[in-house]
Amino acid sequence: MTSTVQDATNSATGNPGPSDSGTRTTGILCLLGFIVVAALAFFATEPDDVQGDLVRIMYVHVPVAIMSYVGFVVGAIASGYYLRKRSPAADLVAQASIEIGVLAGVLTIVTGAVWGQPTWGTYWNWGDVRLVSMLVLVLLYVGYLALRGVGGDPTSQARRSAVVAILSAFMIPIVRNSVDWWKNRTLHQTSSLTDGQLEDLTLFTLVLSIGVFLLFFVWLTTKRFRLAWLEYQRDELGLGDAIAQRRAEAERGVEAAIANPLRDPASKGSEA
């Protein structure tokens, strides 16, 4: 157990230790995974009967969409844990995973628009429930990140952010199921994974790509968490230093007053 905790600790902080090789290995696995996925996507898989080569966008579009969902779900779970246990680490995990989820969400919209233009004849359609609901989801979490940037008491700020993260997560099933619930109000196809229309190698490449992106999410979240933790500690140290400085100044003032009571304004007042 201790070893596991130590490994996790070092993974998160990058301190010297066996865990560093763990994160390094994960990073190398991600890199190799991306190379394999790209090779399969561009050289091994066949073009789609209908879309032709455009189907190759699917190998990044679907994984980043799932990555964004996972980022938001992890963020909501970590936020729930924060509200329950008041653990600063949980709050920082939420921040890290949601930040990456937002990036992945923006990339989902961008790659979807780039795919949509040659396929549907338009980059964007405001009447499309999938597109608009995804945009709303991303904007909700952009709001979460903006809320974190607002100054004030760190504890109440973390509490407010956690509530927003949890409430925003209720949008995820709406986005996910929008293509099934409002079939006549979207150009978007149903799930590529479950509609059973993908050939073996295409499906394998897509599943591999999703796996590699999820591993990348874990690795990237670990890196981002480490940064968040260091910034948290830096701010704590800054606050601690400021308090210590004020205390030292106050103590010096008291000592000076004891040594020379005539300089004390109150003493002067009583003398007068």
Added chain:
Amino acid sequence: MSNAASIAIAWLAVAGVFGIYLVSVLRRTKAAAKLVPADRSRWMTTDAEPTKGEPS
């Protein structure tokens, strides 16, 4: 825009955004690590004592 351009933009956007983000995170981490003592850079200690700043 040709199909090849659409595919290239989609892939490069994903690689580029995550690449830039990763470099930014690593650089900021390096800078922040210089300001935090090693004993406080761990988010969890291995013994029963919580790290300063963690709830007891």
